[in-house]
Amino acid sequence: MATSNQTRNQHLLGRAGFGIDYHMLHRLDDIAPHKLYKKLEKASAATPQVLDTVSPFVRQALNSEEEDGETPTMDADARKAYRAEQRRQINKQSNTDIRQLSLAWMKEMAESEAQLREKMALFWHGHFASRVNNSLYQQQLLQVIRENALGRFGDLLRGVSKSASMLSFLNNQQNRKKKPNENFAREVMELFTMGRGHYSEHDIKEAARAFTGWGFERNGAFVFREKVHDDGVKTILGQRGNFDGDAVLDIILQQKQTAQFLCTKLYRYFVNEKADEQQVAWLADRFYKSDYHIGELLHDIFTSEWFYEERHIGARIKSxxxxxxxxxxxxxxxxxxxxxxxxxxxxxxxxxxxxxxxxxxxxxxxxxxxxxxxxxxxxxxxxxxxxxxxxxxxxxxxxxxxxxxxxxxxxxxxxxxxxxxxxxxxxDWPALEKELNKSGQEALYDKLEAFLLQTPAGSADKEAVMKLVDISSEERYLQTLVITFMSTPEYQLC
Amino acid sequence: MLIQRRTFLKMGSLATASMLVPKMLQAIIRNGAETVPAGNKVLVILQLSGGNDGLNTVVPVRNDIYYRSRPVLGLQREKTLALTDEAGLHPELSFFKSLYDEGQLGILNSVGYPAPDRSHFRSMDIWQSASDSSEVWQTGWLGRYLDEQCKACNLPVQALEIDDTLSLALKGGLQKAIALKDPRQLYNNSHRDYLKRLSQAHHQQEHEQPVDYLYQTMAGTLSSADYIFEKSKAKATTTLYPKTELGKSLKTIASLILADSNTRVYYVSIGSFDTHVGQEGQQARLFRQINEAVSAFTQDMKDNHRFEDVLLLTFSEFGRRVAQNASNGTDHGTANNMFFIGGGLKQQGLLNALPDLQLLQDGDLRYEVDFKSVYATVLNQWLGADDEKILGRKMSRLSFI
Structure with missing residues (x-):
């Protein structure tokens, strides 16, 4: 049986966004998926507004000099205690700010038209995982991710690598010429770009030397500290030179493996947990040739015939x-x-x-x-x-x-x-009812099942579903049926 | 597949009557649906979340460096409960002192790992996954124990966490433990009948699809909940437990142990031990809760002649710095002590020397025993499992069990 436009569109919206919007219910069968995808692209084209939830206290504390609030008469102990207390306050307030940031972002995911961007940003949020309890740094990193989510991966990688959040999380402030810290260099290669097995321990040691001096100011601005930078000759992935951090990122981007690694991960995220080698290789080749253009890569995925194959539909567990x-x-x-x-x-x-x-x-x-x-x-x-x-x-x-x-x-x-x-x-049940048009009980069952579940019809046992459905009135029927469909294992899939 | 699931859905009620079932049939049931290796040894893990201050738990009462580093927080010798001439227990751990006197407590000092991490969540991750600190593993050591032990288990109750969410420690690549706080909670779930019906009607496809995984998890959870609920009622303990959260959790665990539940591993946490500010009161309060709850639990096990089969161990993601801070608290440290309680200990008391406070690294204790050695010991010598496979390496084993 050929897959209907509706199912294909729902498939697209579930993967390239956060699922269907109830307003679209009655239009889903009319539009062709590639046209719908064009709309998604267009809606995500503009630069996103900053989601700003940093409290004035944190902003002020981090924008002022470290000595601010300290008096020259303070002795060493008093100064230490003062700073510890300030750190505690920033920590506490950041906790609240970050929760607000999380809520603001979730609201975007739920309501924004820029579904493709926010979905991609959520991917990068996990890819560039950082856990720093500082609301300013987290907000800055999120903005880098949202701004570059669909742009060039090189820009995104550079922006993330120079963010206070990541430099702090991966300890690069402690990476100094005299005492290198390899954490940052290791994660850049292992998690951000090439994946395990495609570089040597020696490459990491040398890359760590190149990243020495990369740090950030209290306000989160990137800073290059020449004094602690090791400007000697390094050999990284077969290349020799007085490399700095930027040069290392360039070398990494020259490796085709970087495109291969990213495409495998993206395929597993957007298409299927089981990556199809041929399709990934095709994507990686084009991604590399496009100079890592993320938007073009997504276009390749979502407009391909294979993306809509039956085996991929309803086969992914929603996060x-x-x-x-x-x-x-x-x-x-x-x-x-x-x-x-x-x-x-x-x-x-x-x-x-x-x-x-x-x-x-x-x-x-x-x-x-x-x-x-x-x-x-x-x-x-x-x-x-x-x-x-x-x-x-x-x-x-x-x-x-x-x-x-x-x-x-x-x-x-x-x-x-x-x-x-x-x-x-x-x-607002009447609003939903309006979108569904009038239909009989049986027809409504089929209609809602098709909208809410991406698995083949009948996967969720009808008899069992009906046990929880209240048929005493039309309203109650609709309401309880919707809620019941959403309370199935099938609803966890997209 | 369908028939199998139906059979095992019935197992819940069958298993409650397992006392009446002849031994041979019991073995068949076990092999069929609840594959558990022979023996009825039980492991109870008590996680002290937040980084318990080990130096104020087992106090080096003859050590000047200790008292110099902790002018306010240092516990005076006469306040502690003397274990040896050199070591005293925190005053709130009176029951642990009596266990020590009876030879039913083992204390292992200076347990840790190379290149320690001071972040709570990262260090806890390292302890729960048993990875090196330079590596990230997405499965837990007890989860991998389930993977090994439980390949054909339909009833995933072999490990149980008493909480609302499941810890990494209990997540395997294939198998995951069950987390629940109150056995009644799931049993009385209003959707239970609906979910059961859905699950019974589901037909597994030829090639397993994600939807099948969801149905398997659902069916496993429902039947486990039934099983655990029935078991927890079957021999509800009559011992009086404190009404604290830990007291309730240990009571649930005791009831399941006494009812011969198939569960081999129980996991429960208490916290927060993150005592940066005003440590004294906070640690004492938590120790009081632990002391009371563990006392009731141990008594219960002894009264029912199960104490020989139980090993209770405690751990924390790290210890704290040797020196106190400016807020009468302590900051994140490194190595720490672990407690082992049980009637089957082969070695008791202080299992090794107190930490050497002269040999510090940047003001922190050096670890002497890798915690993965403790895991290897417990997995191999207590649970009879392949520790090397589960830990992904050969660790030297200890001899306390």
């Missing part, structure tokens, strides 16, 4: 953030306590700005364990009801610094996680 943003797109809903999104991110295992380690989130089946799956199957019901979540995420000692954690619960309230924390939302 928690994709899942949450997707719900907000497909349901016409007003979320009264956006703060709850961060709690859900944490419970489901994709806490933005807090990747589990330098390698980012592993993805795929790693998203799913007993607790995360059971919660996913409950969330649509929780949105419709007032039932409390009553689950507590693991603490974060790097942020809490030994203090008890309270989470904002909306409208100035703060609650202990695990207590009566709710998803306070209103679903």
């Amino acid at each position: 928690p953030v994709e899942y949450l943003a997707g719900i907000r797109r497909v349901l016409p809903m007003t979320l009264h306590n956006e703060e709850v999104m961060v709690l859900l991110q944490r419970l489901l295992g994709q806490w933005l700005f807090n990747p589990p380690n330098v390698a980012g989130w592993p993805g795929g089946t790693a998203w799913i364990d007993s607790s995360s799956l059971m919660l996913r199957l409950r969330i649509p019901g929780l949105i419709r009801s007032d039932e409390p979540i009553k689950l507590k995420p693991k603490g974060n000692d790097d942020v809490q610094m030994g203090q008890k954690e309270l989470l904002p619960a909306g409208k100035g309230k703060a609650r202990k996680p695990g207590s009566s924390y709710q998803i306070v939302a209103q679903i």
Whole structure:
């Protein structure tokens, strides 16, 4: 059976964005996928606005000289104590700021037309994983990523590598001529560009020497500290010269392996966990020749015939953030306590700005364990009801610094996680009904199944689904049917 | 596939009656649906999150450097509970002192790893995955134990975390443990019947698809929840436990152990031990909770003659610096001590020397024992598993069990 336009378009929107928007429901079968993709590209073309959530306190503290607030009469101990206290304050406030940043970004994912950009930015956010509890640095890095998400990978790589967030996370401030620190150089090669097995330990040692002196000011600006830079001759990936950090990035970009590594990862992210060697090789070749143009690479993927093959459709497990943003797109809903999104991110295992380690989130089946799956199957019901979540995420000692954690619960309230924390939302059911046109019970079942589930019809057992559906009125039928479809294993896929 | 799943869905109720089932049939059931190696040894891991201050846990009461480095926080000898002439326990750990006296406590000092990391989440990652600090592994050491041990397990209850979310330690490449705080929670889930129905109606495709993985996880979770709920009721303990979160968790664990649940590994955390500010009160409060809860748990195991089968171990992602800081707290350090409790210890008391405070590295303790050696010992000598395969390397084993 030929795949319908609707299914193909949903496939495209699920992968190149955060899923269908309820407004589009009745138009999905009319437009050809390649035309829809053109619209996505166009909507993502403009430079994104900065998502600014850095509090004045943090901005001021980091924009002033280090001595600010200290008095010349302070002795060494007093100065030390003052600085420690300031660091603690920045840390504490950053925690709040970063949560706001996370919410602002999720709102973009859920509501912005620039779906392709934000989806790609989410990929880079995991690829360039950084976990630094400094809201200014995190915000700066996010902007670098969002601005370059669809541009040239070289610009993105350079921007990220020179960001305070990454330089700090990978300890390059401690990388000095006399005492090199290899962490930064290692991750640039292993995680950002070429992948394991394509460079030697010697290459890393030499690259680390080239990166000596790369650092940042308190305000996050990149700085090259010539005094601690090792300007001697290095041999990196077979090339010899007095390389600096920029030269190393150039050498890495000259390696075809970089294109190969990135295309494999992107294929697994956008198309299928099992990478098709031939298709990846084709993409890598074109990506390399285009001087790493990300937008063109995505165009190659999303306009290819093979992207729409049946075996790829409904074969990908949504990440928690994709899942949450997707719900907000497909349901016409007003979320009264956006703060709850961060709690859900944490419970489901994709806490933005807090990747589990330098390698980012592993993805795929790693998203799913007993607790995360059971919660996913409950969330649509929780949105419709007032039932409390009553689950507590693991603490974060790097942020809490030994203090008890309270989470904002909306409208100035703060609650202990695990207590009566709710998803306070209103679903505008009539708006959804309007998009669906009038149809009989049977027809509505088929229609909603096709919209909400990307698996073949009948995958979720109809008899079982109907057990949870209330047929006492047309309204209740629609509402409970939507919620039930969204509470299936199938809904976790796109 | 379908039939198999149906059979094992029934297993929940069958397994509760396992006491009445003849031994041979029991073996068949186990081999069929709940492959567990012979023996009923149980491992309970108590994670002290946040970096517990080991030097104020096992106090070097004769060490001048200790008292000089901690003018306020240093615990005076007469306040501590004397273990040896040189070592005293934190005053809130009175039950641990009595375990020590009875030869049921082992203390291993200076446990750590090369190139220690001072970030909580990174160091915890290293402990939970058992990777080197220069490497990132996406699976946990107990998860890989499940991968090895549990290739054909339909009922993934071999490892259980008492929490709302699952730790990396218990995530394998193929198998993952179950995390749940209260066995009733899932059992009483209003969607349970609907989910069961969905799961029973699902037909696995010839080539496994992601949707099959989701259904497998769902079915496994539902039947595990039933199994655990039934088990936890079957022999609900009558011992009085403290009403703290840890008390409740250990009570759940005790009930499952006493009901002969198939669970081999239990995992539970308490925190936060991140005592940068005003350490004294915070550490004492947490120790009080641990002392009370572990006391009830141990008593329970002893009363029911299961103490020989239980090994409870504690760890923390790092210790703290030797010197106190300006806020009467301590900052992130390196090596730390681990406690082992059980009726089956082959060596007891202080298993090695107290940390050498003269031989510090940038003001931090040097590690003497790699924590992966402890894991190798526990995996091999307690759980009867292939430690080399699970840890991806050969670690020297210790002899305390």
